[in-house]
Each structure stands twice: as structure tokens, then as C-alpha cells.
Amino acid sequence: MRIRTLTLAAASGAALLAAGVLPAQATGSAGPASAQEGSVSAASLLAKVTSCQQLSNGKYRTDDETSATIPVCGKNGAVFWKADMDIDCDGQRTAKCSESTDPWYQDDTAFHQSNGQPLRADSLPYVVVPSSSSIWNYSSAGIKGGGVVAVIYNNKVEYAVVGDTGPTNIIGEASYATAKALGIDPNPETGGTDSGVTYILFKNSKVSPIENHNSAVTLGDSLAKQFLQNN
Template identity: 55%
Template structure:
């Protein structure tokens, strides 16, 4: 494994924590999800500043202030926002027109068999639709691209699976919320803030529908970012 990069003064890993972080980066993805916060803290340190990429800022919800910029640098795109529940895609017992009044049976991106994604099973993130404010495609954030989501000391991996309104930001699938310990209910669920989304530019899994592929590739990319 490559050596960890030098850590900025604003984030000094205690000596007692260093072995945990090193062991986490060397461990398989399933172990990385139980890192006790070491990887989460290291990732947050990597994206603590903001080199703004977007020409404007986004709202978390209709009527909320437009105060969320899309930031970039070090080969990643990132933002910090809330997490609204996306229950769109293939209907399931928890995501359908009865459980979600805004349910749509489609997603912007489809799986390797041409089917719309299953938000109840697949951890995916929603990015704002392309606009003059910010175009995810121009930023090399593509359907099936890899993302790491950090919330309350947890790191989970997901793919880019859907697009949303061009002026709103902060949304992920039912399965993503559940993996983060957030109430995934499409109406009453979600998190009001404190969720950091980190996208690896130019990344893309072959099978967008495979959560296992996303975990393995996501863990690899996180390891490279922290060791780079």
C-alpha cells in the first residue's frame, strides 16, 4: 500500500488512531464500513475547503436559501447538504405510488439490462440536472460514477443513479439512507443536513446495479485519495 499523504495541520490524526486508519485502508470494503470514524474524518479533512465549480448555488428544498456550492479539487467533486429520499425507479413494497406521492417509475440512468434502478435496493445518489449553473457531465460526474457519502462518522459508497431539479441539491436513494442510518421513508425520512457527498471524477462502474461493485471500487478510490 502507498504511504498516506501528509495530513493538513487542521487535521492531525492522533497516534493512537493512526494504526486504525492504516488498517482500514488495507482492509476489504466491508471492514471499511466499520471504521469507527477514522476514514470519515480523513475524508472530511480532504474536502474541508471549497474551490467552487458551480456558477451559482443550490437550494436544499424549495423555498430554502440558495447557499450550497458545488466544490472540486484533487480529482473529486463535493458538496455538503441535506439528504432527501429518492424512491423513484422500479416499484417495490417500500417505494411505489402509494408510499411516495411523488413516485416516478423511472430513473435518469438504467442498469446493464436497460431496466430502471431499484432505489429500495441500490445505494445511489441524485445529482442536479445539467444547467448553466452546473453541468455534472462536464464535471465528469457520470451515471454509474462512484461516490462516497459521509454522515455522522459513517462512510458508505454509492453510484450516481438519478438526476433531479436543476436548482436543488442533496438527495439519495432509499437504500443509501438506510445504509447511513437515516430514516429512509420517502415522506417523513431523510436528514436535515450534515451529509457530505464526494464524487470521484471520471469514475464509472461497469454494472451500475451492483452495490458490491460500488463498495469495492469506492473503497479503492477512497484509499487512493487519502494516500495520494
């Protein structure tokens, strides 16, 4: 597990930018996520990301000790990368995510809930994007806090949101809840997986409120269908 030196961005407060999202429901922790969400299969999505049109100026490491081999790739309406998954347990303190469970724990996330609190990693599926740098600027690519991500692993699809930012040179990290839903060990110190995870981030999408996982699934399924049609 790498040492994470997160760069926290300002909380996102923009209004919903994409159509098709369910109205805001109760805020707070989301329920357990299913292993397969929505109607679009993992195989269908993976078939569209077999080749890479590189968007990043360079490539990313998956951990401090690895070489830089992971590009950010572009498709019509999305960006994607294929990497590992390290476990982000930052944000609200819980029994699963705190200084006692995670040696790299930080009590904030780059993007916040609608009530201003940090995200809750053990219940909200979210993905960490590299902080903007000369390698790649996620914001300039149409990716924003609350944006929808299809995370694919072991023939399963999990819809998540962009919830935190990480080191400028490392890629491949998601929340405790994302890992758990995909059958990956979510332990922030010893869990994760070394390879086999595909992250498809849909451009100019936004879930509001960011903590509403049901809305992420609804919008994600719609955007995934559009992605298949347009690529």
C-alpha cells in the same frame, strides 16, 4: 420533502472506465449495505473537504423553500458538496417505493440497470445529481451515471453510485437504500435529514454493471485511498 420534477437522461451504456472493479456478478437487487464500507474512515475523508474551491457558477437550494447556499466544490480527482438528504424512491416499484409510499414517485431513473430496467431505490445505494444547467454541468465535470460516490454521515461512509438526476436548482438527495445504510430515516415522504451529509463524487469513475453494489464498494475504497493521497 420537496416536490421533485426529475429530468431523465439517457441510460448509460459505456464500458468500465476505471480499473480495479470486480468482474460483473449476479445482477438484480443488492443485499443490505453495511454502515461503514471499505477501509477509509469518515474522518479521513472529511479532513480533505474542509475548504471549498467552488466549481459551480452559483449555489443550490436544498429544498424549494430554502435559499441557495450550497456550492459544488472541486478537489483533485473529485467534486463534493455538503447538504441535506432527501429520499429518492423512484425507479422499480416495490413494497417500499411506489405511488402508495411516495407522493412524488416516478417509475423511471435517469440511469438504468444492465438489463435496461430502472434502478431499484430500496436496495441500491445511489445519489441524485442536479440536472445540468447554467449553475453546473455534472457531465462536463467528469461525473457520469454509475460514477462512484462516498456518502458520509454521522461518522459513517457509504459507497453509492450516481443513479438519477433531479431539479436544476436543488441538491442533496439519495436513494432509500443509501439513507437506510447510513441510519437516516428512508421514508420517502417523511424521512431524510436536514443537514450533515457530505457527498464526494469521484471523477471519471464508473461501476459496471451499475447495480453491482459490491463493485461500487471495491472501486470506491480504492478511489478514496487515492483521494487521500492526492489531496
